[in-house]
Structure formats: C-alpha cells, structure tokens
Amino acid sequence: MAKRGYHHGNLREALTGAALALIVQKGPQGFTLSEAARQAGVTPAAIYRHFAGRDDLIAEVARQGYGLFAAMLADLDETAPGLRVRAMARAYLAFAEDHPGHYIAMFESGIDIARRPALARAAGEARDLLHAGCAGLGPDTGEIAAHIWSLSHGVVELYLRNSAGLNHPPEARALLARALDTYLSGLAAPASHNSR
Template structure:
C-alpha cells in the first residue's frame, strides 16, 4: 500500500464525515511507509487532513489508534485462516497446509496490519477486545493442531495440541516475518516461502512419528485441549 493511495482513502473517508475511519487509513499508510513505531499521533492527523486535536475525538492516544488497527487486522486474519482451514476438508494435512499458506499470504498482502499486530510493541493484555481478537485467530491454528494430534499413530505418545500449535505457529511466523512480507523487510529466499513452510511442517510431523500421507480423516474425532493447558499464547508481544 502506498502513502498516496492511503492518503486518498483517508481524505475521502473524512470528507464523508467518517473521521475515525480516515485516521485508521492514514495510520495504515504511515505504517506502510515508516513502520508501526515510525509515526506520531500528529502525523496521523496531518495525513488525514485534520487538526492535531481532532484524533482525540475517537482515540485516547497513538497506542489506542494502533490497537484498533491491530484488532481489525486480527479479525481479518482469523477470517482468512478459517476459510483456509475449512474444517479440515478434504483431509487434515492438506487443510493444515492451506492454513500455513494463508498465514504467509496475509503477511505478504497486508504488511501494515501484520506490523501493527506483531511489531508495534503493544501489550494486548490492557485491551480486552484486541486480546479476544488475537485469541480467536490463534484458535484456528490450535483447532487444526488438535485435529492433527488426534491422528497420532498407535504406540506414539501424542504431544499436547497446544504445544504443537505453538511450534507450528512459530514456524509460520518466522517464515512470514523473514520471507513472506510485502515490504522492504522481506529477505531473499531461493524457493518460495510456501515451499519452505511446507517442508518444515512435514519434517516436524515426521519427527513426531506422524504419517504425512494425505487421506481423509473426517470420521475421526478431534482431541480436546490438554487438561490444564494455559490460555493466551498468541497475543503477547512477538519478536
């Protein structure tokens, strides 16, 4: 997203009377240009074409503005992951790989949202709505991991689904941050980011003794979360 494109959106939104939306779009443009930590509240007001005092009608400060952007990002992220998972159809492994690709696609196509969600330094613990949005998005990966854990072969100790979800999230997040971004922070890679993630997940699952053959598992019941498993793994500040 270019600065000019976002500026046009912001101005259009403000002239229609939607100051809050104009400020959100202005901030997205600034994140694309300078990063989540590279702009001020006054910068967002200036880009939206309003006075420095105007943003206080809707946001307490810059962090609250960033928090609103991050929340919207997590909501869109959850929707993309859910669509990719599609309740594990046609088989668990294929659907899980789609989730990974959706993760990378979001990082590539929505770098401003991605930066606000994971690189802004916001503490989501002080924002219940942001915390809930982050948990719902992580819940898609956890649900898929529970389905995978249920497929552990006989005689192989089944790892806790939460641990599997955290491991695979870490792989996805690392590859997305390094190789699948849609901005200047992307590193060069002699293969696609999707191919790299697929290889990592297959190696991980094989190391746990899982079969990586694709076959329908729709009749098998997913395992529930491990007793006493901690909640809230997603939203604390990621590095």
C-alpha cells in the same frame, strides 16, 4: 478547513487507514498523530474523539488485523488435519503479504495485548482457530499449534520480509511447505521412533 475533523463521515476508519499507510512507510513508532491526522484530512485534536494516543490507534489497527486473519482462517475449506495445517500456514504468509500494515501493528509494534481487552479478544479468536485447525494431529493440540504458528511466523519474518537481510533469501512458500512436511511426518511417525 480546520473544522473538517468534526464533520468527517467516518473519522475512525479514516484514521486507521492513515495509520496503516504510515505504519508501512515509517514503522509503527515512526509517525506522529499529527501526521495521521493530516493524512486523514482532519485536525490533530479530532483524533482524541476516538483514540487516546498513537498506541491506541495502532492497537486498533492490530485488532482489525487479527479480525482479518481470523476471517482468512475461518474461510479455509480443508478439513483433513494435515491439509488444513498447510492451508493455515499458507494463509499466514498470504496475510503478511496482503496486509503488511496490519501484520506490523500486530507483531512489531510492541503493543501489550494483555492490557487491551478488545485486542486480546481478537487475538484469542485467531489463536483459537489455529488450535482448532491442529486438532487430530497429536495429543497436545496447543503445543502443535504453537509449533505451526512459530514456524509460519519465522518464515514470514526471516524470508518473506527478509529480516535476516539475506542477498538471496529462499522462496518463503517452498521453504514453509518443506518444513511443514518434515514437522508433520515427525508427528505421524510411530511412537517408538520418537522415544529417547
């Protein structure tokens, strides 16, 4: 039994799967490598064949998450800028709901993306898709993408995940749709209405 780790069919995949389950159960910093190894059915020493430590394992889960999120964005059918932005925001909420372990690893683990090139590339690809989806909405696509991402992320954190601890949080999708309507109508307003 002790040697199972050295003969595991796909140890890396088994360990990331174990980490995903533990992240959801205990949070990104709430489990040990020994727990991940036990859940994957391998010895703790076997982990070090693929990961330098827990943060390395969590970073791999986050990298996978950015890949999944980018794939969701790339699969969107909407081409009209306003409709595409709404579809991207809905995809953000769907991603957080459908992939909670990945979402937590990406945004709540404290992993420094800049110090992990593979993770930074994956995050950059998702960010580039968000930027491309905001093209045509205004002169500063990067700023608009930052607003859309921030708005979507805030709704996920405060209301979908209920980080605010509200007894009766508003329905996240309806709230996000109304917020996007307000934001996009502001972008479409004549310049004279936006001047100070």
